[in-house]
Amino acid sequence: MRDNGCCYRCGIEQPDLDDDPDSEHQHQLDHVTPIAEGGAAEDLDNLGLICEPCHLVKSKAEAARANRARRKAR
Numbered sequence: 001m002r003d004n005g006c007c008y009r010c011g012i013e014q015p016d017l018d019d020d021p022d023s024e025h026q027h028q029l030d031h032v033t034p035i036a037e038g039g040a041a042e043d044l045d046n047l048g049l050i051c052e053p054c055h056l057v058k059s060k061a062e063a064a065r066a067n068r069a070r071r072k073a074r
Helices: 052-073
Strands: 028-031 047-050
Antiparallel strands (some): 028 047
């Protein structure tokens, strides 16, 4: 309710269940700041709804940052 059913990154509304009966394209709950990057696991302010396309882009960027950090640590 807090996010009004919208993706916190792009603002797209979550599909109605009538339009998505299998719930395949419903928004996901995401840690805005990843826990591995210092985000609080249980802080509601660190959680938000995110659509599938935005989540894929964000996850790839997070993985790239983690890989760079691992390479630097060697």
